[in-house]
Amino acid sequence: MLLSASGIHHRFGSLVVLNKVDFSVSSGEAVGIVGPNGAGKTTLLNVLAGALRPLAGEVRFRDAAITGLDAAERCRLGIGRSHQIPRPFLGMTVFxxxxxxxMHGGRFLAEEGHQRCIDSLQLTGMMQVANRRADTLGLLDRKRLELARALATDPALLLLDEIGGGLTDGEAAELVGIILEIRRRGITIVWIEHIVHILVQVVGRLICMDAGQVIADGDPKTVLGDKEVIDAYLGGVAA
Amino acid sequence: MSMNNTVAVQRWTRLSIASISLVVLFQLVLAFAPLFLSANAVDRLTTLFIYGILALMWNALAGYGGLVSIGHQAFFGLGAYGAIRLADAGMSVYPALFVAAALVAALSLPISVVMLRLRESEFAVGMWVLAALAHLLVNLDPLIQGETGTSLIALNAYAPDVRRAYTYWTALFAMVGLAWWVFWLLRGRLGTAAQSIRDNEEAAASVGVRVLSAKRTLFVLSALGCAVAGALWVATTISFQPKTYFSVQWSAFMLFMVLVGGIGTFEGPIIGAVLFFAVETAFGATGVWYMIGLGGTALVFALLIPKGIWGTIESRFGIRLLPVGYFLKSDRST
Structure with missing residues (x-):
């Protein structure tokens, strides 16, 4: 198991957002997470990435407990992430x-790191905007930047939070190509996405969350056909 | 996606190499200034160097680390106080200036543990409180004689001309040394760490930046620099009155220089310091109106030209004289 979380419990005020969630992902796997707004998907991702310390539960990475490590240390261990609402370093260029x-997450030395960044830019199709300050980018490029930046940290595990929102069909197809290539390189992927038809082109396993709990976990087709999933997520109308 | 072009990372341009060479040359000329400039000019330049140090330090902390302080007069005052104390204990005056600053930097490390827990405006105000506290504590020392103050008497051992030249060289050495050190730090890992923290702390942590440790480095560095500036100030003015040294006006000066020059750029604070110095030289004698003018100018810049002089030039013309960034250069070859 590359990463596993057990008994993750968290609440904001009186609202329980994660109710004793167990989650794990094996090396080389690509897992999708779906669920209605407020299901706890992003909160779970934040717990895995170390941005949020849960009230209870344990997170393990490569068989070591990392519950006490902050986001920076986890990134240095190989857990990269993108943010749902892009958080670029606005005063710096894309490159x-x-x-x-x-330099920091990937711990690369100068030349090696440069090459890594150029690779990430080429893979995500951002070479043309490499020298533009991030504050001049539109939303689409900011989302790509999230992905490119996470890749530059040389992750073993990539946590993606809704990078497909607002894309045209052509752009979505391009994104699928990029993520498939990332997967081909042996990077494990956990991807939260509302746009299910994009997601199923990449992931081999799908998890559905609702009200802070995992309500289905398995083969995408089976999960999407599950009665409980249809009720919770698709509002009772079969896709 | 596949491109048949070679790409390389460029950190120096011809323009920046030329400008660095000019800067080095200019610094060499400055080193000989006491031999051909008038006593008054040497004194004024010494003042300019101290302003330069202050602007550089405040910019490193706020412009690159996102830590806006209005209390760095604490370190300025403590640096001066430390120099007085060490000289009184028999240490040779000029080494004492640097030893005092090093001691203040060491003291700033435990202070940083408390202060860096504060966020944004809390930090700014917290630093001001710290400055007030430092002021009160220094006043408790009988050697200082309360607000009456004292003097760096040991300087009387030097003839005025010798003292003037020594202080000038010390200030020049401190400013040049700190400037190159900051430049070197910003071009390295600390530079990217600090800028990412300034832009988005959470995102910085998410890409592996050790936020607290980067902030601490900048904090201690700025404490060191401001303490050197304070110690140098007491070496030029000789008298030490706590309320002058621990005055919030120093923060106002730093803020002015950095905002007007261009916050978050390496060149900006240097330009800001020269400008501030020129304004002070021209209008300093007008007292209250001078202060009102300074405040008004800072306000205009903050509202209308938030990037400051150098920030505006840099973004309009895309030039970097003293480059701390990275530029991706691609030569298309098909």
Missing amino acids: ENLITAA
Whole structure:
């Protein structure tokens, strides 16, 4: 098991957002997470990435407990992430955003890190905007930057949070190509996405969350056909 | 996606190499200034160097680390106080300036543990409180004689001309040394760490930046620099009155220089310091109106030209004289 979380419990005020969630992903796997708004998907991702410390539960990575490690240390261990609402370093260029990630998260030395960043830019199709300050980018490029920057940290596990929102069909197809290539390189993927038809082109396993719990976990087709999933997520109308 | 072009990372341009060479040359010329400039000019330049140090330090902390302080007069005052104390204990005056600053930097490390827990405006105000506290504590020392103050008497051992030149060289050495050190730090890992923290702390942590440790480095560095500046100030003015040294006006000066010059750029604070110095030289004698003018100018810049002089030039023309960034250069070859 590359990463596993057990008994994750968290609440915001009186609202329980994660109710004793167990989650695990094996090396090389690609797992999709779906569920209605407020199901706890992003909160779970934040717990896995170390951005949020849960009230209870344990997170293990490569058989070591990492519950006490903060986001920076987890990134250095090989857990990369993207943010649902892009958080670029606005005052730096796109390339400098990546350099920062490679230098710190990837612990690359100068030349090696540069090459890594150029790779990430080429893979995500961002070479043309490499020297633009991030504050001049539109939303679409900011989302790509999230992905490119996470890749530059040289992750073993990539946590993606809704990078497919607002894409045209052509852009979505391109994104699928990029993620498949990332997967082909042996990077394990956990991907939260509302747009199910994009997701199922990449992932081999699908998890559905609702009200802070995992209500289905398994083969995408089976999960999407599950009665409980249809009720919770698809509002009772079969896809 | 596949491209048949070679790409390389460029950190120096011809323009920046030329400008660095000019800077080095200019610094060499400055080193000989006491031999051909008038006593008054040497004194004024010493003042300019101290302003330069202050601007550089405040910019490193706020412009690169996102830590806006209005209390760095604490370290300025403590640096001066430390120099007085060490000289009184028999240490040779000029080494004492640096030893005092090093001691203040060491003291700033435990202080940082408390202060860096504070966020944004809390940090700014917390630092001001710290400055007030430092002021009160220094006043408790009988050697200082309360607000009456004392003098760096040991400087009387030097003839005025010798003292003037020594202080000038010390200030020049401190400013140049700190500037190159900051430049070197910003071009390295700390530079990317600090800028990412300034832009988005959470995102910085998510790409592996050790946020607290980067902030601590900048905090201690700025404490060191401000303490050197304070110690140098007491070496130029000789008298030490706590309320002058621990005054919030120093923060106002730093803020002015950095905002007007261009916050978050390496060149900006240097330009800001020169400008501030020129304004002070021209209008300093007008007292209250001078302060009002300074405040008004800072306000205009903050509202209308938030990037400051250098930030505006840099973004409009895309030039970097002293490059701390990374530029991806691609030569298309098919």
